[in-house]
Amino acid sequence: MQTFTKVSSPHTVAQVRQTEPLVHCITAAVSMQLVADGLLAAGARPVMTETASEAPSMTHIADTLLINLGTLSTDALAAIPDSVAVAADRGIPWVLDPTAVGVAPVRTKLAKQLIADGPTVIRGNPSEILALDGSASGRGADATHTSAQAHDTASRLAVTTGSTISVSGDTDLIVSSRQQASFAGGTRLLPRITGTGCLLGALTAACLAVEPSPVTAAHVAASWLGTAGEMAAVRSSRPGTFKIHLLDALDELGEMCGERE
Amino acid sequence: MQTFTKVSSPHTVAQVRQTEPLVHCITAAVSMQLVADGLLAAGARPVMTETASEAPSMTHIADTLLINLGTLSTDALAAIPDSVAVAADRGIPWVLDPTAVGVAPVRTKLAKQLIADGPTVIRGNPSEILALDGSASGRGADATHTSAQAHDTASRLAVTTGSTISVSGDTDLIVSSRQQASFAGGTRLLPRITGTGCLLGALTAACLAVEPSPVTAAHVAASWLGTAGEMAAVRSSRPGTFKIHLLDALDELGEMCGERE
Amino acid sequence: MQTFTKVSSPHTVAQVRQTEPLVHCITAAVSMQLVADGLLAAGARPVMTETASEAPSMTHIADTLLINLGTLSTDALAAIPDSVAVAADRGIPWVLDPTAVGVAPVRTKLAKQLIADGPTVIRGNPSEILALDGSASGRGADATHTSAQAHDTASRLAVTTGSTISVSGDTDLIVSSRQQASFAGGTRLLPRITGTGCLLGALTAACLAVEPSPVTAAHVAASWLGTAGEMAAVRSSRPGTFKIHLLDALDELGEMCGERE
Structure with a gap:
């Protein structure tokens, strides 16, 4: 099958499916269900607790951690620093997804503090990556820049922070x-359903549980989601049915990679 | 295509799709994902932040605002007054959806205060509109009255508040x-999935971004969702698949209206 | 139709559909939409308010109550004791779903307090039931034990608490x-989408509104969801489409049971 060749490392996908890593997600309310269903379709196990009193305990038993600033509830705001501290203390890989950074003051300040805590991967759209550098501000969670425009900023951030920067766009x-790595693929339908960016951050966290190279892990996640998107776009050109086929395709690609092992 | 003729103003639908308005939604947790996916399918862009520390900043950059009392978290309760103040101050059109008003004391009091702030449109089911007037109380978010029963109350509310009242039902x-305007259509399947009322409020907000007449905007939203519901009901008679086809039909109708321009 | 015979009491299913009980759910954010859509597909009416200032009022007008510790927000944490007190005071049947008990300290302590308040049914996976007894701790919301391993603990809990214990697994x-009752069926796809355990708790609560025997109510819910899962698995072997067909099948089984009356 031709699309299959687009997953950058089938072995990593197979490993996620085989080891079923526990991914602790503190993420946007609006896409929590898609993120959880997407992780399950990929073969990982999600846990989404975000209260300050319990989130650090969940991080403690998790394989990896996703911090997505998304809707950023008061609960999440209180829980994030302690959960990140647990990840840092125990060497648990973690992904920072600075959704809509630059648009509202609290998340912008928080994102900059979190970057200082050393996320393994920082994943964002081009406008968000530019905003981290103070070079741009977006509108809501949407990108108004191309990946190429964010390339220099991403490279500079990678050097100053030590994190791997994953810029998603065209x-x-x-x-x-x-x-460096890149994935040119996907489909224009992915941004037409809510939370596919959040799901990419979560898949990146799942791959970090089995793959020591953050560049490889982020690359696999991008190519896994993008290829699944292409498969789903063949089956539907409308957003409702596309979303369902996207979840199916994440599962199908995982199965194909597993069979190949 | 016959169903197409039911959208009351194809031009407004085309405008939403072309201008992609940013709609800030403070809305029920239970249907947040459907509301966001529905807005995206319609061609608008949702942003859902509801913390007091950030929501007003989001309203500030948004084209329109939706206030849905839905599950009414402590975060939303604190954020609503300040976001509404930003909308009022900047002349941003906003929709009040007083979900389950009359059932619980906090939301009933809040709804009455918000009405005094002059929402552009108040959207509710017949029981909710009657409850705003103290004439009835519902059970949960369900209507136990017909639109006709709420007609007089809606007319009276429109005069006393200056808002446009959108009553959804049969x-x-x-x-x-x-x-005055009316839309007789839709399908009995719409109330069998959670959040279609919330989505109607959100689509009304999207239409207010491009259409200066609140009556026209609310009418377009009702006919867009209702017609999409009819199209989806042709493709499925069961709620799971119906919901998916509903999102597809919102997109399809938008495309058809755009092509006609 | 062969699958139909697996619903343990078609009459109870028909009663749910006919009386449309109002089920107040304080439940996990991640699966709130699936729980609400599942209850609607089954013919019941969900209401999901979870703030301390409003939840008890909702319980007061509800037919039954579901307390699911799921993502356990600060709002839910504050609202649960008062809502349970209303249920106890008014004799409203209620279900406790101690999601991920044993994994984090706050929910473990809370679950034990709630058990003392006398839930009508306690529903959990085998690891959660064992954890209530201090015999095991799980990882996230996943079960690492079989139903058979939890049998003795469930029997002991039933005696000491007076509650009916519903253990879901293979x-x-x-x-x-x-x-005692048991249902051997379902499909390996049910745990591959998020919130099917939560939905089982909610369906149990819906059945308790029409069926005085908690064992019968819990048995009907398990067989209704399990049979719907089997029907959906015939239509799809992938998680995205499976979920949609699951909602359809809940509705379809309800209709079939209703026609038989």
Whole structure:
């Protein structure tokens, strides 16, 4: 099957499916269900607790952590620093998804603090990556820049922070201080359903549980979601049915990668 | 295509799709995803932040605002007054959806205060509109009255508040102090999935971004959702698949209206 | 139709559909939409308010109550004791779903307090039931034990608490101090979408509104969801489409049971 060749590392996908990593997600309310269903379709196990009194305990038993600033409830705001501290303390890989950074003051300040805590991967759309550098501000969670426009900023951020930067857009760019990768694919339907960016952050966290190279993990996640999107777009050109086929395709690709092992 | 003729103003639908208005939604947790996916399918862009520290900043950059009392979290309760103040101050059109008003004390008091702030449109089911007037109380978010029973109350509310009142039910009635419109259509399947009323409020907000007449905007939203519901009901008679086809039909109708321009 | 015979009491299903009980759910954010859509598909009416200032008022007008510890927001944490007090005071049947008990300290303590308040039914996976007894702790919301391993603990809990214990797994076991029932069916796809356990708790609450025997109510809910899962698995082997067909099948089974009356 032709599309299959687009997953950058089938072995990593197979490993996620086989080991079923527990991914603790503190993420946007609006797409929590898609993120959880997407992780399950990929073979990982989601846990979504976000109260300050319990989130750190969940991070403690998780394989990886996703911090998505999304709708950023008061609960999440209180829980994020302690959960990140647990991840740092125990060496648990974690992804920062600075949704809509630059648009509202609280998340912008928080995102900058979190970057100082050393996320393994920072994933955002081009406008969000530019905003982290103070170079742009977006409108809501939408990108108004291309990946190419964010390339220099991503490279600079990778050097100053030590994190791997994953920029998703027309082309997905993954940049560390020493490596680069890209995925040119996907479909224009992905941004027409809510939460596919959040899901990419979550899949990146799932891949970090089995793959020591953050560039490889972020690349696999981008190519897994993008290829699944292409498969779903063949089956439907409308957003409602597309979303359902996207979940199916994440599962189908996982199965194909597993069979190949 | 016959169903197409039921959208009351194809031009407004085309405008939403072309201008992609940013709609800030403070809305029920239970249907947040459907509301966001429905807005995206319609061609608008949702942003759902509801913390007091950030919501007013989001309203500030939004084209229109939806206040839905839905599950009414502590976060939303704190954020609503300040976001409404931003909308009032900047002349941003806004929709009040007083879900389940009359059933619980906090939302009933809040709804009455918000009405005094002058929402552009108040959208509710017949029981909710009657409850705003103290004439009835519902059970949960369900209507136990017909649109016709709420007609007089809606007309009176339109005069006393200056808002346009959108009553959704077997027939959708839209009433201002000077105008009236109605949409008799839709399908019995719409109330069998959660959040279609919330989505109607959100689509009304999207239409207000491009259409200066609140009656026209509310009428377009009711006929867009209702016609999409009819199209989806042709494709499925069961609620799970119906919901998916509903999102597809919102997109399809938007495309058809755009092509006609 | 062969699958139809698996619903343990078609009459109870028909009664739910006919009386449309109002089920107040304080439940996990991640699966709130599936729970609400599932209840609507089954013919019941969901209401999901979880703030301390309003939840008790909702319980007051509801037919039954579901308390699911799921993502356990600060709002839910504050609202649960007062809503349970209303249920106890008015004799409203209620279900406790101690999601992920044993994993995090707050929910473990809360679950034990709530058990003392006398839930009509306690529903959990085998690991959660064992954790209530201090015999095990799970990882997130996933079960790492079989129903058979939890059988003795469930029987002991039924005696000490007076509650009916519903253990869901490969086989669903329902145990009271005097009765037992089981449902061996379902499909491996049910745990591959988020919130099917939560939905089972909600369906149990819906059945308690029309069926005085908690064992029968829990048995009907387990067989209704399990049979719907089997029907959906015939139509799809992938999680995205499976979920949609599951909602359709809940509705379809309800209709079939109703026609038989």
